[in-house]
Amino acid sequence: MLEDLKDAGLCAFFALLIFAPFLGVHLGDGTSGNLTLGPTPERLALAVAATFIARMAMLAWHRLRSKRTAKPSNGAAAARAAKYIGPVLLAVAIIFPLLPGMPNAYIDLGVLILTYVMLGWGLNIVVGLAGLLDLGYVAFYAVGAYSFALLASNFGLGFWECLPLAGILAAFWGVCLGFPVLRLRGDYLAIVTLAFGEIIRLVITNWVSLTGGPNGLLGMPAPSLFGLKFSMAGGPGTFAGFFGVDPMPWQKTAYLFYVILALALLTNWVTLRLRKQPLGRAWEALREDEIACRSLGINVRNTKLTAFAIGAMFGGFAGCFFAARQSFISPDSFTFIESATVLAIVVLGGAGSQLGVVLAACVMIGIPELLQSLQIYRMLIFGLALVTIMVVRPRGFISIRRPSVSLGKAKMIGAELRAEGKG
């Protein structure tokens, strides 16, 4: 108990040091328009006290947990649950935009979350399966978005024609990135991919004649439903006119929702299929041991390049959709923080887990948006939530890996066992 007090006291002391410049003083307007700097000890005291109490609670909880005897792996139960969670989530997603009285803003948030789910699934191929740490994934998102924007404005192509082209171009750049980094692993690979993401962004920013530079590009067409446009004007050739309903903003948002849902599901389906194929298995083997792969006759170069290419392709699809949804893009949308967010989604979800990505995307994108009303406290709560998750589930939400093949009863591979690393 005394130890706990000491520990919590130390934490409180650090909190005092950290918070003093932020919360200890208040910058206010003086009477004659000048700025005043007044001490606000009560706010500082509150923060320090909160830290102290939280630390005490955490220590107490840890103590409680270590007292309980180690439970046998609940991997099997979790896996059984996972079997149902997937279809249930899918059903919820399908009826979500059609629920009566669903505000347009919520459907829009759903579109945003699904975009990140798709990006997460795409990056999961590179990071989760092939084990190649990619910090520049946003580059392919940008390539997809700008491919669509340029093809649409220069050649008058629509969303559906551009979608495959954007994917192909992104995959091409994936291979371009893949070649120079074939020999790199881990942190070195991360640095080069990070640089690659920045290069793409800087090229877009500075190639003003082609990309419009920092001003971005404007006026991309939104996806159409078999040629039917979504327009508030109504009339023939539009969705509302064709079906004889009143044009409403949510119709377009709901359509976008279904488009991105379909694209995300395509990503998921391809990944799940590939995991059962020799290629997917080779990716996973590559993540485990590259030298063993070589001596087993795996062409490591091609295997890595396909992982980069396929991951990049889905990033390109997502970028194309993003551009169509916004109908405006600028380099500001493709900064490093986007790569970091997508990587955080993959890691938070438990690298390699498809369902984990969905949960993590809801947390990472949903929480900050839903907390808008809390204004300045929202990032605080968000940060707290992330720290809590990583403390409680250090290997991500879903950290069981189901073998891609199994004869008879599938045995689950528990997270607890993963910890021991290579044998």
Add this chain to the structure above:
Amino acid sequence: MSNVLELQGVSSFYGPIQALRDVSIEVPEGEIVTLIGANGAGKSTLMMTIFGMPKAKTGRVLYYGEDITTLPAFQIARKGIAQSPEGRRIFPRMSVEENLLMGAQVIDYEDYDVNLKKMFALFPRLQERFAQRAGTLSGGEQQMLAIARALMSKPKLLLLDEPSLGLAPLVIKQIFGAIRDLNRETGLTVLLVEQNANQALRLAHRAYVLVNGQLTMQGTGAELLAKPEIRAAYLEGSH
């Protein structure tokens, strides 16, 4: 009898450091050839050089008379050479089944079911552990898995790098027994690298001694076992 593998005056380097000096060995068809040597003698380098990682700087590596010195590793594996590498290098987070599938990938899963049955007969433990994560196996089981994984590609030549490393004497006996059976029953050619000289020499038809990257002695297993200098250097204290 023809040579499955032949090294002619091979030297290889790790950066500026020379690890092998003018090494020539022959691995005749159907034999178990053993290479013994102390830590750092270059045994594993020799294994890896056969696989082109690193490539031999001088000299040639011949496989059935064909020069494979400059081929990339994956193509060497496709020619019918399989390896159970040093430290086993199984895929720990994948199941035993997936590990074996990875072994068969190079020959497009040809006769997969038949080969699998053979592996189960050779190492029954693998059948018990089939759906289990490979990283949870014991050291001996992991070594069995590494050998079985290599054999799934139906190789003509099996390279084994220190299969006895860190294993209990009983398990070593079991594994060496399996290697002997394989060689007797299927005529599989084996190149075995070992520190455990006693066991390895008993098994070998032919043996080489590697010291500081150079071959110093060669002969049949029994011949080397009888030599006093071998006994003094490698066998004292072992059994």
